[in-house]
Structure formats: C-alpha cells, structure tokens
Amino acid sequence: MSTSSARLPGGNWALGDLTVTRFGYGAMQLAGPGVMGPPADRDAARAVLRAAVEAGVTHIDTSDAYGPRVTNELIREALHPYPPSLRIVTKVGATRDGHGGWPTARRPEDLRRQVHENLASLGLDVLDVVNLRLGTAEGPQAGSLAEAFETLVELREQGLIRHLGVSNATVEQVVEARSIAPIVCVQNMYNLAHRHDDALVDTLAGQGVAYVPFFPLGGFTPLQSSTLSGVAARRGVTPMAVALAWLLHRSPNILLIPGTSSAAHLRENIAGAGLSLSPEDLAELDQIGR
Numbered sequence: 001m002s003t004s005s006a007r008l009p010g011g012n013w014a015l016g017d018l019t020v021t022r023f024g025y026g027a028m029q030l031a032g033p034g035v036m037g038p039p040a041d042r043d044a045a046r047a048v049l050r051a052a053v054e055a056g057v058t059h060i061d062t063s064d065a066y067g068p069r070v071t072n073e074l075i076r077e078a079l080h081p082y083p084p085s086l087r088i089v090t091k092v093g094a095t096r097d098g099h100g101g102w103p104t105a106r107r108p109e110d111l112r113r114q115v116h117e118n119l120a121s122l123g124l125d126v127l128d129v130v131n132l133r134l135g136t137a138e139g140p141q142a143g144s145l146a147e148a149f150e151t152l153v154e155l156r157e158q159g160l161i162r163h164l165g166v167s168n169a170t171v172e173q174v175v176e177a178r179s180i181a182p183i184v185c186v187q188n189m190y191n192l193a194h195r196h197d198d199a200l201v202d203t204l205a206g207q208g209v210a211y212v213p214f215f216p217l218g219g220f221t222p223l224q225s226s227t228l229s230g231v232a233a234r235r236g237v238t239p240m241a242v243a244l245a246w247l248l249h250r251s252p253n254i255l256l257i258p259g260t261s262s263a264a265h266l267r268e269n270i271a272g273a274g275l276s277l278s279p280e281d282l283a284e285l286d287q288i289g290r
Helices: 042-054 070-079 108-122 146-157 171-180 198-207 226-235 239-250 263-273 279-285
Strands: 012-015 018-021 059-061 087-092 127-133 161-167 185-189 210-214
Touching: 042 070, 042 263, 070 108, 087 108, 108 127, 108 146, 127 146, 127 185, 146 161, 146 171, 161 171, 161 210, 171 198, 185 198, 198 210, 226 239, 226 279, 239 263, 239 279
Parallel strands: 059 087, 087 127, 127 161, 161 185, 185 210
Antiparallel strands: 012 018
C-alpha cells in the first residue's frame, strides 16, 4: 500500500530507533459498541485504516483487548503486508470479561500470552512497541510494576518486542519503569481540560520520551468549555479541531492518536490538528485545565 507524501501536522517523532508521525490513529473505536464485538460495517472499518495510511499516518495504536481481537484483526485484514514505515503500538495488562469490563491481567503468564496473541492477530514476528497497561478502568493506581515490567523486558530480550512503554501510569511508576529498562512512551489520559500530567509531559520531553494522550478529545464525554468554544468560533473551526491543535502546540513530545470509525472524520481530525494557534489563543486556552 502506498502512502501520501503530504506532511501531517506536527511532523515526526522518534520512538527509540523508530520514526513515527506525531499525528497517529487510535483503532479502539473500530470495535463494536462498548469496544466489544465487531463493527456494524467491517468494510468501512477497514477503509478508515487504509485512509489513515494513505494520508501518511505511520503510528497506529491498538490492543488485542479491543473487541477482543477485533481491531487487531481489522488492521491485519486492511494493511498486511504492512508498509515498511508503519509502526503498530499495542498494549497488554488487561483483558475483557463478558460484561464489557476490563479486568487486570498482569501476571507473567498473562503477559506472555497476550504478547503472543498480539503477534498472532497482527501477523507479526516482532511487536514495534508494547505498553504495559497499569491501574484500572477508573484510572492509575499506586503500586510497583516491577514483576510485570520485567516480564516484558524478558520478552524484549527474546526478540518479540522492540520497545517498551507504560500506560495509565503514575509518575512513580514511570520512574520505576525507567529504572528497570528504557521506555519510549507513556500513554495516559490527558487533554485540554484534564492536565494532571503537565509536569510529567515536560519531564519526559526533556528525556526524549513520547507522551501519548488517550481521550485527547475527552473520550466518551467530549470536551465542554465555553472558552474552547469561544476560541473555535473566533477561528471559524470546531472545538475539537482547537483541542487537537492545542495538544500539538503543547509539547513536541506529544503524539496524537485520535480515534474514529469514519474516514471523513479522520480527514477532519487531520485538518483540525494542523490549525495554527496564535499566542493569544494559547494563553486563553491555557487557563482551561489550570
């Protein structure tokens, strides 16, 4: 599959020795309602993935827990054999139950199984980046990650993983992970209105580590702010465009992975993220999450 030569908003970033576009794509929304089961239109889901790659996206975020197995299977159906520039980032540490819950699964045997399941469903011999998902569906939880993270380090040493990251992590867990082995990214909830990780974003930028916000547009509850709406109205764009553009302005190590099940919405997100915000816009927006 060929990719567009058009430059995506934000340029590129290095995940270790792998170069990715700062504007990426999150595949979670390709699964069915509640991130369970297949999509209503499987052809449309595959078309979104192809549209992302054709637009130049080289960073796709997924997990075998989405569906479960659904998004990985769609990625393989739509894009395999993968373009040489494409990097697929997955995560392990949680599974799904029959009620749509996300029970933790971080015992060494759980993690080994999940890594092999991701390899099989994606049709890969080695995974580019694997994030260890910590905490619960309610958010990060304090506690040592050593046993789980060391299991992933072993799998990396076996050649099954290129690079490691952590997700849904506390600052202390990020520090602990980096004391065990290098990480290339941290994937936490963060957006214009939820900025608890401001200091962590800046620290990681100085260390050359990517920060990848999940729910960059608020997730299941879209961002609501009169200030955001006011800036958007003044610029003649949508609030979501401003929110995406703000993230790329916020720090050079922020990588975007907004999800959508619509190719048209994907193109809107790309255009929105490319919005140039003035110093006045940024000063006004900076007050929202403070």
